[in-house]
Amino acid sequence: MFKFLALFLFSSSIFAVAYEGDSGGIFALPVSSDNISNDYLLFEIDGKSYVIAGMPYVLEEKVIKINDKEIKVLPVNYGESRITIENDSLVNPSLSDQERAAKERKLLQSALAKKSNFILSDLRFLRPVEGAVTSGFGKKRFINDLPRAPHLALDLDGFDGDPIVAPLDAKVVLVENFFYSGNIIVLDHGSNVFTSYSHMSKSHRAVGDFVKKGDLIGEIGSTGRVTGPHLHWVIYMNGNRINPEIVLSKDFPMNLLADYQDVPAGLPVSEE
Structure with a gap:
């Protein structure tokens, strides 16, 4: 699973969004379909485009970039x-x-x-x-x-x-x-x-x-x-090895998009 948090810096009128994904997981990122390289899987539904990207396996937090968006990859205890x-x-x-x-x-x-x-x-x-x-x-x-x-x-x-x-x-x-x-x-x-x-x-x-x-x-x-x-x-x-159990879910890939559904633009969303 993943989550995203809206961060507001009122003093400089700058708005940024920080995304978080799991080590070895899969992340969906909304993008413009004409602004994506063939390095990533593109998924389109209801006129919207998403990058479906594999997250690297990490043992400590790591920040990666996809289409100039920063994603914090969090370690997971897989046992x-x-x-x-x-x-x-x-x-x-x-x-x-x-x-x-x-x-x-x-x-x-x-x-x-x-x-x-x-x-x-x-x-x-x-x-x-x-x-x-x-x-x-x-x-x-x-x-x-x-x-x-x-x-x-x-x-x-x-x-x-x-x-x-x-x-x-x-x-x-x-x-x-x-x-x-x-x-x-x-x-x-x-x-x-x-x-x-x-x-x-x-x-x-x-x-x-x-x-x-x-x-x-x-x-x-x-x-x-x-x-x-x-x-x-x-x-x-x-290029990243991901957890195959994710793609075997009967809800994949729609379950990746749940955090983006019915959310007014610019409002923060968080997931526990």
């Missing part, structure tokens, strides 16, 4: 996750495996940097697998009691071979086998929105394929650094 992995080579990789993983990160970054000209208009995400959430987004991660990078994804349960489907129309931009992620596929949905699917037992797509919403893209597996079969699902929005 922690502790897992045990028996294969020590996956916890403390060799130098060669570290070098491999570094090259793979560059491959992923390169795929995410090649933004298409597609315009994403359908924001009703399908759940890619039927399984329940086994590890939520944003948790501080400990592997064999050693601190690791936070879990900026949603883990969904399943069995080997369970189908994984595309949540939206997309182009396949990466299909690889990575040291940590195992078999991974990355989809470009347009408007600088990407999704990735890791630890698959099998991919059913190749780079350059176009898939429709609901199409089979792969199967759940336990490749890479895992404790068992599941899907590791990541959503990238304007």
